Amino acid sequence: MGEHCYLDTTDECYFTDEYESCNRPGMKRQILSLKRGNESAIVGLARQLAAALPREWTSNYTFVPMPQSSAATNPLKLMLGRLDVGDTRDFLVQMGDTPSSHNGWRPMPEQRAKLLTLNELEVDPEPKAVVIVDDVLATGSHFRAAKMAVRRRWPHMRVIGVFLARVCWRRRSSCRREGVGQGNGCACRLVEHRGTASVFP
Numbered sequence: 001m002g003e004h005c006y007l008d009t010t011d012e013c014y015f016t017d018e019y020e021s022c023n024r025p026g027m028k029r030q031i032l033s034l035k036r037g038n039e040s041a042i043v044g045l046a047r048q049l050a051a052a053l054p055r056e057w058t059s060n061y062t063f064v065p066m067p068q069s070s071a072a073t074n075p076l077k078l079m080l081g082r083l084d085v086g087d088t089r090d091f092l093v094q095m096g097d098t099p100s101s102h103n104g105w106r107p108m109p110e111q112r113a114k115l116l117t118l119n120e121l122e123v124d125p126e127p128k129a130v131v132i133v134d135d136v137l138a139t140g141s142h143f144r145a146a147k148m149a150v151r152r153r154w155p156h157m158r159v160i161g162v163f164l165a166r167v168c169w170r171r172r173s174s175c176r177r178e179g180v181g182q183g184n185g186c187a188c189r190l191v192e193h194r195g196t197a198s199v200f201p
Helices: 028-035 039-052 055-060 077-082 109-113 142-155
Strands: 012-018 062-065 092-094 116-118 130-137 160-165
Touching: 012 039, 028 039, 028 077, 028 130, 028 160, 039 077, 039 160, 062 077, 077 130, 092 142, 109 142, 116 142, 130 142, 142 160
Parallel strands: 012 160, 062 130, 130 160
Antiparallel strands: 092 116
């Protein structure tokens, strides 16, 4: 299966760095610390993400953490609480615990979407756009499922995926500006301090 194989050209996804890199440190250590609820990792990653996000997004869009596979405290929610954004809501809800993808449970996005619903206490007012924040982009299955859940309520909603890192199994040079995977989808790097999201500086 190719990287980001569930993304297609209609998906809008961005990442801040690589999860692992062959020629420099990637984000793996920080993200593992984030998953453990390490306070310094939460603060550090929030700062890194804040530096890369366009002002239009932080001022006008609704930021939503990706639900975790278990009912444990969501470190992404804690990290979003450290961001200076106008609207953060925890309105994506997973109905019951699931095995983690790390343990080999890799359902199709449509299967994942059936497990997601919206918290009715958090949906009003209707967002201008929804930014779903997750730690690692791999196949894109989680993002596609979350996008489906959001669009069940708002069929024409702009849904953006923002990831702290992406898994890239190929050499970085071969990923630049290419459509990758079965769906011909690609993710773009968020460039720090530019005020816009763009592809690889």
